Amino acid sequence: MALVEAFTLLLSCHFLLARLSNGELLEMNEVTVGGTFRRSSSLEQHIQTWRHIQASVKRQAYLNSHSMDFQLPAKYGLNQFSHLSPGQFRDIYLQAWPEIAPKYNMTNHDRPRSEHYLPRFDWREHGAVGPVQNQQSCGGCWAFSVVAAIEAVRVKDGGMLQDLSVQQVIDCDYKSQGCNGGSTISALEWLKQTKEKVVNETDYPYKAETGLCRVFPQLYGGVSVKDYTAFDFSGQEKLMKERLVDWGPLVVIVDATSWQDYLGGVIQHHCSSRHANHAVLIVGYDTTGEVPFWIIRNSWGTSWGDGGYAYVKMWDNMCGIADTVAAVFL
Known part of the structure; x- marks a missing residue:
């Protein structure tokens, strides 16, 4: 992966993790697991977290698409669990x-x-x-x-x-x-x-x-x-x-x-x-x-x-x- 792409990936992950932690900005080398902060030791872990978030967004879109025909439908989206598989x-x-x-x-x-x-x-x-x-x-x-x-x-x-x-x-x-x-x-x-x-x-x-x-x-x-x-x-x-x-x-x-x-x-x-x-x-x-x-x-x-x-x-x-x-x- 090119350096620019890797930096963009990390930056995107960083902003999403900040959002998921209710506005508390996480350090670039930290991710949340089970509600607690743990140090990430490698770029691979950041990439894996970002992939989980991407998969979450797709899953949420799928769930929301099935709610459109309901009255008082449930809504699905990013929350504190979106970085987990x-x-x-x-x-x-x-x-x-x-x-x-x-x-x-x-x-x-x-x-x-x-x-x-x-x-x-x-x-x-x-x-x-x-x-x-x-x-x-x-x-x-x-x-x-x-x-x-x-x-x-x-x-x-x-x-x-x-x-x-x-x-x-x-x-x-x-x-x-x-x-x-x-x-x-x-x-x-x-x-x-x-x-x-x-x-x-x-x-x-x-x-x-x-x-x-x-x-x-x-x-x-x-x-x-x-x-x-x-x-x-x-x-x-x-x-x-x-x-x-x-x-x-x-x-x-x-x-x-x-x-x-x-x-x-x-x-x-x-x-x-x-x-x-x-x-x-x-x-x-x-x-x-x-x-x-x-x-x-x-x-x-x-x-x-x-x-x-x-x-x-x-x-x-x-x-x-x-x-x-x-x-x-x-």
């Missing part, structure tokens, strides 16, 4: 283990609490949802979604909203593999069986890496999980909507492969059921418009999506959102 993105961020849950059936125990459910409901408006968090380069989405559900249900049951420790669940749930991935169902089972109290975030702060489990005395303050449910609501999203109101925010595992490029709007295509890889929290729904959608709180920071949130079309089991749905009871 799909494989890198999957290995860092899509680390939730899929689970098979039994089909949901109405029982005397979980009859609806109301005969009428509002066309729009959002647990954020009830003070039950804290700020969007950022898992960084740790594949701990499974723990973030479970802890966020516990925080929300505590408010639903009359308690105060408090930041609980995701790091404790990442370090101590021996059935999962910390930042290398885990299961929302296994985490809830572990919390139920051990009666482990999830302590405050200030007592056990987030490190974005797997560490040694810290044990607290039984009398130490915290929130314990009494029980949980996990069901397959595919084909029954109307009932799933009702259970969201009755039970509180729901932990779900979705196919988030195409979410690498998501900027906002309602996701209506290019994600599948039965290929779950990422755990998120459903905090509400909206059926008042032409396109009804679920309101999703993610754990990739506020610079992703719509302030850290995504919207997924209802009724079609889009992204497998109804395949594995868990609720927490305290």
Whole structure:
């Protein structure tokens, strides 16, 4: 490659990386991997990063072309993940283990609490949802979604909203593999069986890496999980909507492969059921418009999506959102 071409390539990559880092100008010999800065040792690494960005632009154009005929279409474009290949993105961020849950059936125990459910409901408006968090380069989405559900249900049951420790669940749930991935169902089972109290975030702060489990005395303050449910609501999203109101925010595992490029709007295509890889929290729904959608709180920071949130079309089991749905009871 000629010197001028190489310089042009590096300069273009430099400006795009500056844009992807929300205005913080990166040095020419730095790239971002998994939300952290790492030194690039060679021109080849810069070239590879630039190729990933070029591929991202093509992929985003393809996804946007399929959104043109939809109402409230999802938009795809450059964001903080555009410098990663799909494989890198999957290995860092899509680390939730899929689970098979039994089909949901109405029982005397979980009859609806109301005969009428509002066309729009959002647990954020009830003070039950804290700020969007950022898992960084740790594949701990499974723990973030479970802890966020516990925080929300505590408010639903009359308690105060408090930041609980995701790091404790990442370090101590021996059935999962910390930042290398885990299961929302296994985490809830572990919390139920051990009666482990999830302590405050200030007592056990987030490190974005797997560490040694810290044990607290039984009398130490915290929130314990009494029980949980996990069901397959595919084909029954109307009932799933009702259970969201009755039970509180729901932990779900979705196919988030195409979410690498998501900027906002309602996701209506290019994600599948039965290929779950990422755990998120459903905090509400909206059926008042032409396109009804679920309101999703993610754990990739506020610079992703719509302030850290995504919207997924209802009724079609889009992204497998109804395949594995868990609720927490305290």
